[in-house]
Amino acid sequence: MTLAATSCRASFRNTASNAYNFIDENKVGARIGATLAPSRPTTKANMDLVSVSPVFNLYDKTWPLRTWMHQYPPVKTVFADPKRMGVALDSIVAGGSIISGGRVKTLGGGLRRADQQL
Amino acid sequence: MLLECPGKGPARITGAGMDSETHHVPDARRNRRSTCWRQGERLWPQRATVPKPAVPFGGVYRIIDITLSNCINSDLRRVFVLTQYKALSLNRHIRQGWSQLLGLGEFIEVLPPQMRVSTNWYLGTADAVYQNIYSVGSEHSRYVIILSGDHIYKMNYQKMLQQHVDSGGDATVAHIRNHTAAGGRPFGVIETDANWRINGFEEKPTSPKRSHLHPDMVNASMGVYIFNTQLLIPALLADAEDPNSKHDFGRDILPRIFSKYRV
Numbered sequence: 562m563t564l565a566a567t568s569c570r571a572s573f574r575n576t577a578s579n580a581y582n583f584i585d586e587n588k589v590g591a592r593i594g595a596t597l598a599p600s601r602p603t604t605k606a607n608m609d610l611v612s613v614s615p616v617f618n619l620y621d622k623t624w625p626l627r628t629w630m631h632q633y634p635p636v637k638t639v640f641a642d643p644k645r646m647g648v649a650l651d652s653i654v655a656g657g658s659i660i661s662g663g664r665v666k667t668l669g670g671g672l673r674r675a676d677q678q679l
Numbered sequence: 680m681l682l683e684c685p686g687k688g689p690a691r692i693t694g695a696g697m698d699s700e701t702h703h704v705p706d707a708r709r710n711r712r713s714t715c716w717r718q719g720e721r722l723w724p725q726r727a728t729v730p731k732p733a734v735p736f737g738g739v740y741r742i743i744d745i746t747l748s749n750c751i752n753s754d755l756r757r758v759f760v761l762t763q764y765k766a767l768s769l770n771r772h773i774r775q776g777w778s779q780l781l782g783l784g785e786f787i788e789v790l791p792p793q794m795r796v797s798t799n800w801y802l803g804t805a806d807a808v809y810q811n812i813y814s815v816g817s818e819h820s821r822y823v824i825i826l827s828g829d830h831i832y833k834m835n836y837q838k839m840l841q842q843h844v845d846s847g848g849d850a851t852v853a854h855i856r857n858h859t860a861a862g863g864r865p866f867g868v869i870e871t872d873a874n875w876r877i878n879g880f881e882e883k884p885t886s887p888k889r890s891h892l893h894p895d896m897v898n899a900s901m902g903v904y905i906f907n908t909q910l911l912i913p914a915l916l917a918d919a920e921d922p923n924s925k926h927d928f929g930r931d932i933l934p935r936i937f938s939k940y941r942v
Contacts, residue, residue, distance in 0.1 A: 576910065579843070579848045579850075580853075580854050581851050582853075583853050585833060586752075587833040603731070603831070607736060610736075617831060617833075625748065626740060627748050627751065628744045628772075629772050629773075630776075
């Protein structure tokens with residue numbers, strides 16, 4: 562047995578380990594932590610964000626979610642013509658998007674770039 | 680540290696360390712180190728092109744932002760992100776987006792395999808930390824927090840660290856109660872006594888031990904661990920020498936530490 566293994570065995574002999582009860586910092590009213598399991602499938606979590614009251618709160622200033630914001634142009638929708646109207650409903654639309662001649666509904670991941678196709 | 684790969688990409692291991700004397704939280708800030716790793720193995724279509732922590736979330740975020748935000752909001756400002764592959768976009772994201780939040784002596788550092796102690800890529804989450812054991816040790820932190828970079832949750836690691844310090848224990852594992860109906864889910868399950876002292880740990884068990892408070896629930900590990908550096912380093916050394924080990928924290932390191940039948 563190597564020195565490392567020996568010292569490891571010695572260190573573990575008196576190891577005391579404890580469990581920590583998860584305290585959820587996600588402030589969304591009556592929801593409880595268990596509703597937001599870690600490893601929740603990402604697609605589900607993304608789609609959840611477009612709902613009226615998402616489980617994951619992006620608006621809590623006491624627990625901000627930070628990121629690297631890309632420098633994209635503002636979102637715009639074009640064509641007031643009823644036949645070509647660009648509309649987004651129940652969606653997250655991020656900078657750089659142009660919604661043109663189409664109707665987007667429940668877009669969870671969010672539009673991010675102008676070159677993304679609808 | 681954050682690792683990814685079936686090994687650990689960055690997932691991330693976040694480590695927090697404090698000086699031995701300074702338990703006072705504000706003063707201890709500069710002595711804290713965080714490491715994150717993330718694991719990119721289970722993920723949907725985007726997996727083919729980006730590691731999971733780099734997957735977009737909510738239009739403008741990436742999954743890694745959630746854990747890193749937790750770190751900053753918890754005032755953990757020494758973070759290693761262990762990453763295995765396809766790291767360019769993640770690297771740029773962290774450098775451009777996160778470095779400005781940090782002060783002198785603080786860092787969020789992306790660490791791909793450096794081939795310092797091994798010629799392998801990261802073989803697992805534990806191996807990823809092991810390969811960076813020099814970086815961990817050189818921070819002289821008393822505690823290391825291991826986190827995953829691909830989870831979606833909000834957690835104040837400082838509260839967990841405080842409990843860890845107060846308990847005087849060697850390791851602390853965060854858990855969340857889960858219904859056993861979800862038993863097929865890929866969780867590690869911890870077994871505790873009435874005082875939340877850990878008696879055992881099983882990775883993805885078929886018949887998991889129930890919570891002592893809620894017989895229909897299990898205490899599922901969240902993949903958030905705090906170790907005393909003094910325990911972690913010998914544990915990693917021993918694991919690295921074990922030819923049968925998969926070099927995974929949940930599968931190898933924790934059972935070895937927590938088993939009633941300690942090796």
